[in-house]
Amino acid sequence: MRAKRLKWMRLEAAFLLVMMLVLAGSISRPQQAAAQVSQRTGIVCTTGASPNPTFTLETKTGYIQLPDGNTMFMWGYSLAGQSFQHPGPTLCVNEGDTVTVILQNNFAEPVSIMFPGQENVLANGSPVGPEFDGNAVVTSLTNTAAANGGSITYSFVATHPGSFIYESGTNPQKQVHMGLFGALIVRPALGASFAYNRADSEFTPSEEFMVFLSEIDPYQHQAVESGRSFNMNNYHPRYWLINGRGFPDSIADNFATWLPSQPYGALSLIHPYDPATHPLPGLVRYFNVGSEEYPFHPHGNNGLIIARDGQPLEGAGGEDLSFEKFAVNIGPGQTWDALFKWYDAEAYDQTANPVPVVIPDVANLTFGMFYSGSPYLGKQGPLPPGFSSLNQCGEYYIIAHNHALYQITSWGMTMSGPITYLRIDPPEPNNCP
Numbered sequence: 001m002r003a004k005r006l007k008w009m010r011l012e013a014a015f016l017l018v019m020m021l022v023l024a025g026s027i028s029r030p031q032q033a034a035a036q037v038s039q040r041t042g043i044v045c046t047t048g049a050s051p052n053p054t055f056t057l058e059t060k061t062g063y064i065q066l067p068d069g070n071t072m073f074m075w076g077y078s079l080a081g082q083s084f085q086h087p088g089p090t091l092c093v094n095e096g097d098t099v100t101v102i103l104q105n106n107f108a109e110p111v112s113i114m115f116p117g118q119e120n121v122l123a124n125g126s127p128v129g130p131e132f133d134g135n136a137v138v139t140s141l142t143n144t145a146a147a148n149g150g151s152i153t154y155s156f157v158a159t160h161p162g163s164f165i166y167e168s169g170t171n172p173q174k175q176v177h178m179g180l181f182g183a184l185i186v187r188p189a190l191g192a193s194f195a196y197n198r199a200d201s202e203f204t205p206s207e208e209f210m211v212f213l214s215e216i217d218p219y220q221h222q223a224v225e226s227g228r229s230f231n232m233n234n235y236h237p238r239y240w241l242i243n244g245r246g247f248p249d250s251i252a253d254n255f256a257t258w259l260p261s262q263p264y265g266a267l268s269l270i271h272p273y274d275p276a277t278h279p280l281p282g283l284v285r286y287f288n289v290g291s292e293e294y295p296f297h298p299h300g301n302n303g304l305i306i307a308r309d310g311q312p313l314e315g316a317g318g319e320d321l322s323f324e325k326f327a328v329n330i331g332p333g334q335t336w337d338a339l340f341k342w343y344d345a346e347a348y349d350q351t352a353n354p355v356p357v358v359i360p361d362v363a364n365l366t367f368g369m370f371y372s373g374s375p376y377l378g379k380q381g382p383l384p385p386g387f388s389s390l391n392q393c394g395e396y397y398i399i400a401h402n403h404a405l406y407q408i409t410s411w412g413m414t415m416s417g418p419i420t421y422l423r424i425d426p427p428e429p430n431n432c433p
Contacts, residue, residue, distance in 0.1 A: 045092035067246035067416035088182025105145035114169035141169035161188035162310025207282030247419035266420035298400035303338030378426030
């Protein structure tokens with residue numbers, strides 16, 4: 001029993017150390033691919049020169065880390081000449097761009113890319129279409145790059161803004177589940193600080209975030225890695241991920257060094273809404289490439305749903321049909337866009353408007369790892385000796401997670417999977433790192 005207790009103490013200490021490194025950002029990040037524009041939090045865009053951006057993607061295999069300590073064999077689209085990553089690069093283009101995507105296939109089977117929501121897609125200059133075998137059975141929903149070194153060039157005009165998925169159209173129950181997918185974001189003509197060509201879709205550019213939800217059946221991945229067939233009647237996910245990571249890695253910086261194949265973090269970092277100094281909301285782009293609906297729930301924060309599947313919610317005359325949602329129920333293959341903001345509704349202040357309860361003595365309190373020692377935003381207070389807080393400058397943290405609770409596990413390990421946090425920093429200027 002003593003040995004078992006010591007083991008758990010070591011695990012707890014290791015978890016706390018990782019969490020401290022995650023939030024303190026004390027681990028440096030590797031050099032990023034030249035085409036990827038990044039910051040510590042928020043969407044990492046892979047861009048090309050407008051109005052004719054070109055992206056060369058190649059199929060690669062690799063491994064990702066999972067919260068229970070396992071690693072998983074994956075497939076993926078990666079930038080040509082770059083290492084494997086999961087999920088594929090987030091491609092950001094402008095409305096009206098003529099987009100070219102060159103796919104180079106290194107696998108021993110044909111592979112393709114579909115662009116749901118895009119019109120008049122061409123493959124090698126001709127309209128895309130399904131492929132068939134000699135018995136007129138569909139083998140791919142779109143044109144493929146041949147196995148073992150084949151290449152194909154897709155092109156389309158990004159005629160309307162929105163959030164879209166790109167994914168394999170060839171044997172998708174295998175290839176999409178194995179990781180052949182990514183996000184496509186089309187910026188509107190109105191400007192990069194707008195989600196759509198509507199004045200009421202403006203957001204704070206530094207507060208744009210991605211929630212990309214996916215799942216893994218480890219037995220399918222083990223079968224593919226060893227070259228065996230897999231019976232899809234037995235498909236049963238055991239892992240669920242957000243931006244290709246599970247918690248607590250999900251709240252690490254973009255390009256955290258201990259996650260070399262999983263570049264995209266999911267922590268949302270914002271500042272309080274203020275009509276004078278911070279008047280615009282943040283934007284969350286939701287994506288689902290799983291096999292079932294994911295009810296994602298940001299606690300204490302109703303999102304204003306402004307679009308679904310790259311289509312703004314508006315009437316025939318352009319009237320606003322957006323609506324608030326407590327949990328965002330994203331179906332398979334869907335995308336949702338939500339504006340959100342946080343404001344101090346009670347305006348509690350340590351001196352002018354204190355919390356109207358008597359806070360118990362420190363000895364009578366239990367502290368969470370994100371508590372600053374003070375209930376007031378931007379304030380830090382006394383904590384008991386030996387307590388290590390992950391709070392840096394009196395910021396607030398609000399959890400966000402999949403509300404299908406069995407999906408916030410990793411093969412049964414609780415409080416993992418698609419979980420992240422909304423971090424609210426004090427109004428600027430502040431002393432936050």
